[in-house]
Amino acid sequence: MPKALQGATAVVETAERKQTAGSGRVLAALALAQFICSFAGSNMNVMINDISKDLDTTVQGVQVAITLFLLVMAALMIPGGKLTERYGRKRCFLLGLVVYAVGALLCAAAPGLGVLILGNSLLEGVGTALLIPPVYILATLTYPDVTSRARAFGVIMALGGLGAAAGPLIGGLITSGISWRAAFVFQALVIGVIVLLSLRMTDPLPPDPTSSFDTFGAVLAAVGLVLVVLGILAADDNIWLMIGLMVLGALVLGWFFHHVRAKETAGQEPLLPRSLFRNRTSNLGLVTQNVQWLMLMGTSFTVAAYLQVVRGYDAIETGVIFTAATLGLLFTSLAAERMARRCSQRLLITTGFAVAIAGIVVLIVLAGAFTTAWAFVPGLVLIGLGLGMMLTPSVNVVQSSFPEEQQGEISGLSRSVSNLGSSFGTAIAGTILVSGLTKGAYAAAMSCLAVIGVVGLVAATRLPRDTGTAEADVPRATAPL
Numbered sequence: 001m002p003k004a005l006q007g008a009t010a011v012v013e014t015a016e017r018k019q020t021a022g023s024g025r026v027l028a029a030l031a032l033a034q035f036i037c038s039f040a041g042s043n044m045n046v047m048i049n050d051i052s053k054d055l056d057t058t059v060q061g062v063q064v065a066i067t068l069f070l071l072v073m074a075a076l077m078i079p080g081g082k083l084t085e086r087y088g089r090k091r092c093f094l095l096g097l098v099v100y101a102v103g104a105l106l107c108a109a110a111p112g113l114g115v116l117i118l119g120n121s122l123l124e125g126v127g128t129a130l131l132i133p134p135v136y137i138l139a140t141l142t143y144p145d146v147t148s149r150a151r152a153f154g155v156i157m158a159l160g161g162l163g164a165a166a167g168p169l170i171g172g173l174i175t176s177g178i179s180w181r182a183a184f185v186f187q188a189l190v191i192g193v194i195v196l197l198s199l200r201m202t203d204p205l206p207p208d209p210t211s212s213f214d215t216f217g218a219v220l221a222a223v224g225l226v227l228v229v230l231g232i233l234a235a236d237d238n239i240w241l242m243i244g245l246m247v248l249g250a251l252v253l254g255w256f257f258h259h260v261r262a263k264e265t266a267g268q269e270p271l272l273p274r275s276l277f278r279n280r281t282s283n284l285g286l287v288t289q290n291v292q293w294l295m296l297m298g299t300s301f302t303v304a305a306y307l308q309v310v311r312g313y314d315a316i317e318t319g320v321i322f323t324a325a326t327l328g329l330l331f332t333s334l335a336a337e338r339m340a341r342r343c344s345q346r347l348l349i350t351t352g353f354a355v356a357i358a359g360i361v362v363l364i365v366l367a368g369a370f371t372t373a374w375a376f377v378p379g380l381v382l383i384g385l386g387l388g389m390m391l392t393p394s395v396n397v398v399q400s401s402f403p404e405e406q407q408g409e410i411s412g413l414s415r416s417v418s419n420l421g422s423s424f425g426t427a428i429a430g431t432i433l434v435s436g437l438t439k440g441a442y443a444a445a446m447s448c449l450a451v452i453g454v455v456g457l458v459a460a461t462r463l464p465r466d467t468g469t470a471e472a473d474v475p476r477a478t479a480p481l
Contacts, residue, residue: 026142027152029197030135031159033097036190037128038163041070041297041422043171044120045304046318047180054180057113059305063430065117066301067423071229072125073132074419075222078271081133081412082214088207089134089141094198096131100124101191108184119184133412141204157392161333164296166326168304172319217259217271224253225420232427276402276413284459285397288349289414290421291456292394295356296387298425298449299325303363303376305433306442317373324377328384333391345393346463352390353457359383360450364443390460397463425449 044051048062055061084092103123110116135156143152174183227249234242263270277283300322307318332339332352339348363379395414402410432445 023142025197026138026201027155029194029201030139030152031156032190032194032197033093033131033135034156035159035163036100036187036194037073037132038160039167039170040120040124040128040163040187041066041073042164042167042300043183045300046168046172046308046316046322047175047183048305049308049314050175050180051116055110055113055116059309059433060430061113063301063426063433065113065121067229067426067430068117068121069125070297070419070423070426071226072121073128074416074423075225076126076129077132077416077419078221078412079213079218080129081137081415082211082218082271083130084134084137085208085211086213088203089137089205090198090201090203091207093131093134093138093201094195096127096129096134097191097195097198098127099130100127101188103127104184104187104191108181108188110181124187132415136415138201138204157333161329161388161391162326164300166323168300168322169319169326172314172316176314176316212269214263214269214271217256217263220252220256220259221271224249224256227252229420229423229427232424232431272413276410279401281464282398282401282410284463285394285401286414286417287459288353288390288394288456289398289418290424291452291459292352292387292391293418293421294425294428295360295383295449295453295456296425297422298429299360299380299383299446301426302429302433302442302445302449303380305430306367307376310442311373313373321373321376322380324380325384325387328381328386329388330384332385332388339389344465345397346460346465348393349390349397349460349463350457352386352388352393353453353460354386355389356383356386357450357453357457359386360446360453364446368443428452 044062044066048059051057051062052059080092080096100123103119103126106119106123107116110119139152139156170186171180171183174180174186227245231242231245231249234245257274260270260272260274264274303322304318307313307321313321359379359382361379362382363376366375366379369375398410398414428448429445432448433441
């Protein structure tokens with residue numbers, strides 16, 4: 001080979017290695033960001049007793065903090081995605097990381113429940129809403145071809161699922177070994193690592209300062225969602241207050257959709273175009289996403305509270321028991337790509353719901369019949385297997401229902417719906433637990449989750465039969481929480 005050609009080849013190979021290394025750092029940063037946000041949504045479940053005793057509050061108070069964190073994420077995820085167009089994806093990503101880290105450190109030093117809610121529910125929630133949309137936009141733009149993009153989102157989804165499912169175990173180890181406050185310091189340290197990995201990250205697209213932002217629409221959507229979830233939380237205190245808040249929330253959301261229609265009629269850009277809600281397949285997929293995360297977070301909260309409050313287990317023992325669900329979720333998540341080649345998305349989702357619902361039934365029966373911790377394992381394993389089987393195809397169904405130019409909008413809506421499901425799961429389960437039931441409260445909470453799971457199963461059965469395999473229906477942007 002001529003020396004000139006050899007030299008040119010060497011230059012190209014060196015450039016490719018640098019690009020691969022750079023994209024590897026980007027992927028590591030994005031995957032770790034999804035991990036820590038998913039971790040934050042579930043790790044507090046094993047700290048309920050420790051936090052309530054240390055801060056002189058109640059289980060309900062800690063539940064409110066957890067639910068509000070998930071709610072803030074859901075309410076602000078769509079506006080957060082819109083802001084990336086105006087201010088740039090990397091800038092919003094880094095800003096979200098900084099806001100999140102400040103919130104985590106504030107939680108670590110919290111003298112009372114109010115400061116904990118400020119740090120965890122507000123600052124960490126706002127930070128997550130700012131940094132999560134850029135994760136999927138940057139991954140999509142950094143990996144332009146279908147193969148590399150699918151692999152990248154596989155890594156992000158795996159770490160996201162690991163953060164959500166293993167949050168109780170990791171949080172339990174830190175809480176028992178050091179303190180619940182150290183778990184928030186751990187989050188801040190991980191954020192520091194992500195920032196270091198992101199310093200050399202480049203934004204594939206320049207920001208557009210002229211991009212419009214529907215501020216009034218964002219406020220209406222956020223207020224409506226907050227009122228609905230607060231209504232659920234108020235159920236144990238005052239039934240009329242619950243009805244009032246939920247009706248008011250529904251009215252505000254109705255106002256939001258009227259505002260969207262008015263903006264589109266006037267030729268202006270709303271927060272969300274109505275066309276996103278006209279696709280039947282996508283709507284059914286959004287329902288399954290919402291119910292899946294409702295079941296996951298509701299189960300995590302209910303089982304963790306039961307083990308600590310009723311069985312008297314500490315944080316690490318609770319985390320170890322919940323590892324059964326983590327292992328089940330990881331097993332089917334890792335096999336999701338292989339299963340998607342052989343089975344339709346619809347079959348995977350319906351089977352996943354059936355397995356998860358069966359797991360809840362097994363959990364209720366065995367936990368009620370036996371006092372050993374092993375009684376929780378079969379049910380939790382089934383729940384994890386079912387949820388891991390259907391998380392990816394549900395997102396694939398939604399994403400692949402829209403063309404490339406609408407991927408950013410549908411991704412924001414998809415993430416918001418998933419996080420709203422997490423909020424509902426914790427709120428509904430927690431409300432039942434503190435509703436005054438003297439016997440069977442935990443079984444009632446899990447039974448409620450199973451009934452809602454049936455709603456998701458019915459929605460899955462109504463998906464089109466030709467919802468194909470992953471090879472024929474590759475998503476452009478997928479992710480968990």
